[in-house]
Amino acid sequence: MSISMVAEHARWPKENDAIFGLAARAKEAIDKYGRENVIDSTLGALVDDEGNLICLETVYNELKSLPNAAIAAYAQVAGQPDYLEAVQQACFGRYKPDAHIRAVATPGGTGSVRHGIVNYSNPGDSILIADWFWSPYVTISEEYGITVTTFELFNDKNQFNIADFKEKFEDLIKKQKRLVTVLNTPANNPTGYSLSDEEWDEVLNIAKENAKDPENKIIIVVDCAYIDYAGVGDERRKFFSKFSNLPDNIFVIIAYSMSKGYTMYGMRSGAAIGISSNEDIVEEFYYSCMHANRANWSNGTRAAMEVMIRIAKDPEKTKAYENEVKETKTMLRKRAEAFVEASKEVGLEILPYRDGFFVSIPYENAKKASEELTKENMFVVALKKGLRFAVCAVSEEKCKTAPAIIKKVLDRIDT
Ligand SMILES: Cc1ncc(COP(=O)(O)O)c(C=O)c1O
Incomplete structure (x- = not known):
């Protein structure tokens, strides 16, 4: 019999983070089939069209010019x-x-x-x-x-x-x-x-x-x-x-x-x-x-x-930072609009989207759908009540094509 040492209030199921697990599988697929053939919509971070994490220049220029003491200090x-x-x-x-x-x-x-x-x-x-x-x-x-x-x-x-x-x-x-x-x-x-x-x-x-x-x-x-x-x-x-x-x-x-x-x-x-x-x-x-x-x-x-x-x-730095955020925000909006528009065209039901990194697709059997989508080289997070598509992490081109693939897979499961 295994022994447990953790106090009762701190004892939880041995679970790894499901999103990070799916992201690792997406990365494997990218290595095997090439980035152009995979849609990785797992992580909630802004990624450019080439799959690189977006890191605002104005922020990182500032960070890298800090004196060591301003970084090291409490x-x-x-x-x-x-x-x-x-x-x-x-x-x-x-x-x-x-x-x-x-x-x-x-x-x-x-x-x-x-x-x-x-x-x-x-x-x-x-x-x-x-x-x-x-x-x-x-x-x-x-x-x-x-x-x-x-x-x-x-x-x-x-x-x-x-x-x-x-x-x-x-x-x-x-x-x-x-x-x-x-x-x-x-x-x-x-x-x-x-x-x-x-x-x-x-x-x-x-x-x-x-x-x-x-x-x-x-x-x-x-x-x-x-x-x-x-x-x-x-x-x-x-x-x-x-x-x-x-x-x-x-x-x-x-x-x-x-x-x-x-x-x-x-x-x-x-x-x-x-x-x-x-x-x-x-x-x-x-x-x-x-x-x-x-x-x-x-x-x-x-x-x-x-x-x-x-x-x-510094007003100039503020302006430059705000412009950079604005550019990123515009890119994100274009992606989301592409996804929402394409969903309408193919008849994929989505929840009302207004802003931000994600669009959700209500679907009861989300775990199964997420798994089936991996066979199409698409990686989408399953939630309790549906799928979460991260437009923040997917290019506009792919946001246009993804809804048709999702619709096809959901229809296949439903029949
Ligand atoms: C809904 C929501 N709230 C809060 C956060 C805060 O995250 P952090 O602690 O990284 O600032 C996140 C980040 O993923 C989020 O998605």
């Missing part, structure tokens, strides 16, 4: 003060809420999602997320004895399902008197959906209605990891200004990430940004997150913070 536990200023500008742009705001640096957006879920839920509580979700929400929650409830992101007309959100939200708040809901918008992973400003009003109205009971504590975590690839201009940041003048018992935490917007995935930098009408509540947030930083990873990556600071402080 960062402050809460993050460098200049970074905590710059990150608010990078996140909100022209739409900073009129409220008390404090930021704490975290290693990537993951760290800030962690703070939102763990520091604002009691063990045994349930958080509320959409049924199309980024799986680390569950991993983080279960690590701390928190459970997850899902609402249906879309109704049968493929519109944002505000009715189901309301029902689940009110069920949970009634039971727990405290609720963390994580909304991954704009540019949702895995669907590419972004809540419209009107849909945000509906969400906030539900929160405000429930905030009339002063016993209720409502925490909205906005995971905006992909915000830099949403919209054409800055219209997808407009919703931030709605977080002004909220009741004290609605607290908003923005989970900000440098991973995508600065192509610094491995450099691990982000921030948790707390927004409240009440100064004490953001103070409490700041010290709670600082404690959690110290307890979990001590401090963030100094070099990544320095890069943001230096780009933000």
Whole structure:
């Protein structure tokens, strides 16, 4: 009999990351059949048409010109003060809420999602997320004895399902008197959906209605990891200004990430940004997150913070960086449009796409579909409720041809 040494709360199934496993198989296929004959839509990172990871020049020129000490040094536990200023500008742009705001640096957006879920839920509580979700929400929650409830992101007309959100939200708040809901918008992973400003009003109205009971504590975590690839201009940041003048018992935490917007995935930098009408509540947030930083990873990556600071402080560098992001965003939009258009042409059902790295295809037997697609040299991630196609990783040409292949394979399985 095998012996287990791990404490019960930390014992999990022996599972490897499914996405990285599929990515390795895609790489094998590329080596065997040539890149032109393989569609690798596995990883959630921007890749150019030749299959190389896109690394923004403005970011890496800055990184490589940093003095060694600015790379090697510890960062402050809460993050460098200049970074905590710059990150608010990078996140909100022209739409900073009129409220008390404090930021704490975290290693990537993951760290800030962690703070939102763990520091604002009691063990045994349930958080509320959409049924199309980024799986680390569950991993983080279960690590701390928190459970997850899902609402249906879309109704049968493929519109944002505000009715189901309301029902689940009110069920949970009634039971727990405290609720963390994580909304991954704009540019949702895995669907590419972004809540419209009107849909945000509906969400906030539900929160405000429930905030009339002063016993209720409502925490909205906005995971905006992909915000830099949403919209054409800055219209997808407009919703931030709605977080002004909220009741004290609605607290908003923005989970900000440098991973995508600065192509610094491995450099691990982000921030948790707390927004409240009440100064004490953001103070409490700041010290709670600082404690959690110290307890979990001590401090963030100094070099990544320095890069943001230096780009933000020099208007010319800011402009050059913004232009580079814009170019990348345009490339991504063209790919996504090609995929959406081709899906329409061949009659492949996809979920409503607005922005970002991914498009999703609802399909019950997704595991089987993903496996069958590998026989066509196409590598697409299977989720519980469908397939996730990463337009961020596939050229426009291939985004045009992929829907027909997927449709053919799904039809073959269905007959
Ligand atoms: C939905 C979502 N949230 C947050 C993140 C944050 O990632 P990181 O911790 O690398 O910044 C990601 C990255 O894949 C994501 O897809």
